[in-house]
Amino acid sequence: MPWPSPGNSVQRPLFWSTWNGSAPTRKPAVDACASSRARPAWSSGTRKARPGRQPTSLSPGRSTIAAVAASRSGRAGRGSMNKVIALLFWAATALLGGLGASQAMSATPMPAAVDAQATEAPKPFLKERETGWFWYKDPQPEPAPSKKSDSRLDSHTSEAAAAKPPEVRMYEKFKADMVEARIVAMFNPTQANVERYVQYRTALVRLADQFAEAGQRVVWANPQYDFTQERPVNVVGLEAYKQEQAKLQRETLERLAKGHVLYFFFRSDCPHCHAFAPVLLGFSRATGIQVFPVSLDGGGLPEFPRPHRDRGQADALGVTQVPALYLANPSTRDVVAVGFGTLSETELIDRLVAIANPSASQYVDAATPVRSLEGFEP
Known part of the structure; x- marks a missing residue:
């Protein structure tokens, strides 16, 4: 682990002050005589002997003073030894760092013309103590693009x-x-x-x-680009378009009345269901398409007083909102969603005609998913 810089307030090793050039500072040893003089007068005398021990005198004797002197001399010797160890350690570190850098430089082949700053060997970490623990060095600048690359870019x-x-x-x-x-x-x-x-x-x-x-001239000369051929905008063409659409609606509703039914999911306490029920009943009587009412709570409506109870059809179709209307084909068990909420009679006709007749795009037809009610016959 590298040593910290002198500026950081961390615990320094014993030989740090020697390496830094200042004299080591140590807390002086407590003199036994001074400690005995610092005691109050009532504490002088002989200590009370514990069981199994001989009483000791609190007054300093010759043996105590000799022990203190010996302790000081031993500490001074250890301090000198620490100084020597510190000097040897730093000398060995510097020698090893220099040898490693010289070997790395000699082993790496250098080109003939190299910048002097690039060939400089990095300093060992222990020799950069002035840097400290936390530092940031700017990265080397990227080389400028050569003139050849600029000329190529200009040419491109x-x-x-x-x-x-x-x-x-x-x-x-x-x-x-x-x-x-x-x-x-x-x-x-x-x-x-x-x-x-x-x-x-x-x-x-x-x-x-x-x-x-x-x-505009191009559209006039090429009818495949003219959308007014499909949806006229003038009075004469619009009247012909309405007649054609009425014929398609009549044929579609007659075909649906022969082989399809309308699943009507509702709740007896739903105000929107009460508002939509008369519209749906009138549409059923006008077109002949049978309505299969399904009550989610078991209650009926004035227009449908005896509805069928839900036997799993709502879960199979994923009905989460009422009123909900589905077009079903009992022969194939296919079910297609018509709409949710209150719908007018015109909206019902337009949606049923669009669903029952394939469009010009397969993506439009795929946007209306067809589900199956296998096992849930009306």
């Missing part, structure tokens, strides 16, 4: 700029000039600066109008 940039179409370069220049003109006119709104920016803005509007008109 110029090649990429040359590979762009001339229209892209024209647009980038126009955009940069317009931004510059706007900033100049904003902070220095003189007539000349504002007029310069207005010129750029007018040119941009004309370019956008030209682009929009050309795009």
